[in-house]
Amino acid sequence: MIESVSSPNNPIIKMAASLKQKKKRDELGLFSAEGLRLVEEAAESDWKNHILIITDQLSKTPRAQDIIVKLGSEGCRILEVPMKIYERISDTDQPQGIMLLLEKHINNLSGFFCKETPLIAILDCVQDPGNVGTLIRTADAVGCSAVIMTTGCADLFSGKTIRSSMGSIFHLPVYTDVSFDEIIHFTRTRNIKLVSTSLESSELFCKANFTHSTAIVFGNEGNGVSRELLAFSDSRLHIPIVGRAESLNVAAAAAVILYEAVRQRGQLSCN
Incomplete structure (x- = not known):
């Protein structure tokens, strides 16, 4: 009625x-x-x-x-x-x-379950709600197992985040307000490779191996990935800049790297 x-x-x-x-x-x-x-x-x-x-x-x-x-x-x-x-x-x-x-639907990281080799996007203090929503949408598009948001990220439930996700918030598990210690414990106990985006001491993203269980960290818009997560990362990677732009927007960078990951996993046909 x-x-x-x-x-x-x-x-x-x-x-x-x-x-x-x-x-x-x-x-x-x-x-x-x-x-x-x-x-x-x-x-x-x-x-x-x-x-x-x-x-x-x-x-x-x-x-x-x-x-x-x-x-x-x-x-x-x-x-x-x-x-x-x-x-x-x-x-x-x-x-x-x-x-x-x-x-609100609050997921507990301890309840994470994935039958296949997981591919996880970690948002480290990403503060713009539009970027957060777009990252969730991209993670959904490539078939990520989950998205993890550290403490300090924009609110998952803000109007701009929800709209930018285009409904993807309803499609895959998103874990919010997760501490660095929780992420490190989660990846270590589940044998998930922790990979961070960084310009320093890093390899080209296309040379990284994403075929194993992997969690990729995308950092804050201004400061990048936090020192705590960089210190415990198994590897670091970067996207080369050919033109004069200083860097890519974090959501754009995530799209490039995540699609490379699914390409390596044979989930993307380029024929």
Whole structure:
């Protein structure tokens, strides 16, 4: 059953608006996925849906109707609002008019399981939410087993991170707020090779061997990989710069290296 809401003072509307703040997301254990594509991806995942908020205009379209029917059948609460109310809760400049509130899904690294030889992307203090989301999307695209985010990374559940991931947050395990000690223990006890990106004392990325269980560390936008992880890395690698640019964006560098890894593993045909 769809509930009609027309007041900006409605408690759910106020709560949805408050989720723009990390403090409130942490306090309530909720976050929002906004836009048709993201809501569809979330609805198809095993994440727990909380409340769907949709504009009275969009709710009449066939694509939105499919979402409403699916979520309604699963017991999700559905609120219909005018666009002027929706704009109060939206985190985008040009809102589509649909938002799904979900419960945070916190993964524990001790529960990691992979049947095949794992390929893992580690984000070391990557602070731009757009980069974090894009890295998760890239890791999903190449078939990574998981993404690990160290303490100090941008919030996984911020609106910009979610949008930049294009729904990939719902497709693969992402472990957040992981300490350096936890990463070192995790890779050592599971015999996973720890590889870091670095300009110093490193080999060309295409000469590295990615065919074994591997976790690749991509560092902070300004400072690179932390000394702690560099010290415990089994190897270091870099991407050569041919032109005059100082370096590649961390998300672009990750795409280059991760696709080389899957190429070596025979998961990418170039024919």
